Amino acid sequence: MFVIRPIQEKDYPELLKIAEESGHGFTSLPVNEELISNKIKRAEASFKSQVSEQPEEHGFLFVMEEVATGKIMGTSGIESAVGLEDAFYHYHLGKVVHHSRELNIYNTADILTLCNDYTGATELCTLFLREEFRKGITGRVLSKFRFLFLAQHQERFSSTVIAEMRGVSDENGDSPFWQWLEKHFFSMDFPTADYLTGIGQKVFIAELMPKYPVYVNLLSEDAQAVIGKVHKNTEPALKLLKSEGFSYKNYVDIFDGGPTVEANIANIHTVQNSDLYTVEIVDALDSDKNIIISNTFVEEFRATVAKTKLDQEQKIITLTQEYADILKVKGGDQVRAAVLK
Structure with a gap:
């Protein structure tokens, strides 16, 4: 952990x-x-x-x-x-063209530009x-x-x-x-x-x-x-x-x-697949899906990963008290979470 x-x-x-x-x-x-x-x-x-x-x-x-x-x-x-x-x-890797119609020569060259x-x-x-x-x-x-x-x-x-x-x-x-x-x-x-x-x-x-x-x-x-x-x-x-x-x-x-x-x-x-979920404290987690989770703070930011469930309809995530403590949140607080693919 x-x-x-x-x-x-x-x-x-x-x-x-x-x-x-x-x-x-x-x-x-x-x-x-x-x-x-x-x-x-x-x-x-x-x-x-x-x-x-x-x-x-x-x-x-x-x-x-x-x-x-x-x-x-x-x-x-x-x-x-x-x-x-x-x-x-x-x-930046770009191209330049050297072309002579008179000689019917057409060359491109890769160039690096600072x-x-x-x-x-x-x-x-x-x-x-x-x-x-x-x-x-x-x-x-x-x-x-x-x-x-x-x-x-x-x-x-x-x-x-x-x-x-x-x-x-x-x-x-x-x-x-x-x-x-x-x-x-x-x-x-x-x-x-x-x-x-x-x-x-x-x-x-x-x-x-x-x-x-x-x-x-x-x-x-x-x-x-x-x-x-x-x-x-x-x-x-x-x-x-x-x-x-x-x-x-x-x-x-x-x-x-x-x-x-x-x-x-x-x-x-x-970013697209993450969302805010409300924390529900449970005694044990029962899932095989790795979920990456963070709290919503800046100075007190915390993140971790847990095998837990996301209720997509009600926007609820279940966490044990141990995980809630790690994330510095409590029941009813919001966290941001996404499935770790």
């Missing part, structure tokens, strides 16, 4: 360990003690924030905690609006489940609970929701895509560039990145091969997001070439 809750200052040691375990390419959680401490403080402030007319650049960071032991199993986050304070870069097209979008980020807990449904829940939070508090977020997928790199952190950029435009390796971005030092991107579109066929074959491809450890996360209605619109990461996927918040399957 586990609970997902907002991160707290007491979680700092575990979050630092998670940053170390996550490895290269996990840009949103670099191994930097000051930054991780500030990340927790920012998250605490975000959960306490009031709703504004426009989405602000808040960072909602959650942890999954094992109820019996208090162990932190993983983390997951949402950035409400990216790029409002620091530039948010992508490459852009800030996702400025203001909401980003799903910082998803990491520790290896010992990677079994059963925990990974799916750690990703999907965020859609209940988005559904319940849509006024805090953009209509466009994105997720950057980790691109291809080896166990040493070497990225084929970055190696080409490093050779021609930068003098630093991929882990260093990735780390600098993670701690917010992005000026070097504008200073050193090629200002004009890059013809893909000028890249090395290894670099071309990984554009829009994900790291092997990221394949399950991408599959899950695609099942929720996210799609790839030819935007890739500027460092490793990994794909960014997007969806309209109203079209995300779990």
Whole structure:
């Protein structure tokens, strides 16, 4: 049994360990003690924030905690609006046509153009489940609970929701895509560039990145091969997001070439299929259906999963007192819930 809750200052040691375990390419959680401490403080402030007319650049960071032991199993986050304070870069993969009527030659070429097209979008980020807990449904829940939070508090977020997928790199952190950029435009390796971005030092991107579109066929074959491809450890996360209605619109990461996927918040399957239900306390649950459940709070947000029943007509959900306590609700309160598919 586990609970997902907002991160707290007491979680700092575990979050630092998670940053170390996550490895290269996990840009949103670099191994930097000051930054991780500030990340927790920012998250605490975000959960306490009031709703504004426009989405602000808040960072909602959650942890999954094992109820019996208090162990932190993983983390997951949402950035409400990216790029409002620091530039948010992508490459857009497009095409250019070279055509000569006189010579009857017609060629198309793929090009990568540096852009800030996702400025203001909401980003799903910082998803990491520790290896010992990677079994059963925990990974799916750690990703999907965020859609209940988005559904319940849509006024805090953009209509466009994105997720950057980790691109291809080896166990040493070497990225084929970055190696080409490093050779021609930068003098630093991929882990260093990735780390600098993670701690917010992005000026070097504008200073050193090629200002004009890059013809893909000028890249090395290894670099071309990984554009829009994900790291092997990221394949399950991408599959899950695609099942929720996210799609790839030819935007890739500027460092490793990994794909960014997007969806309209109203079209995300779990958002569409979730609803508010009134809690009814029972002695025991009798169902084989996994239901992902969250309360309706922000600062005191809690989420979990239970094998229980949803009465679709009367909008009632049955919970034992143990689950109600985990969710910080009581009989008669409302929760948001959806079937975990």
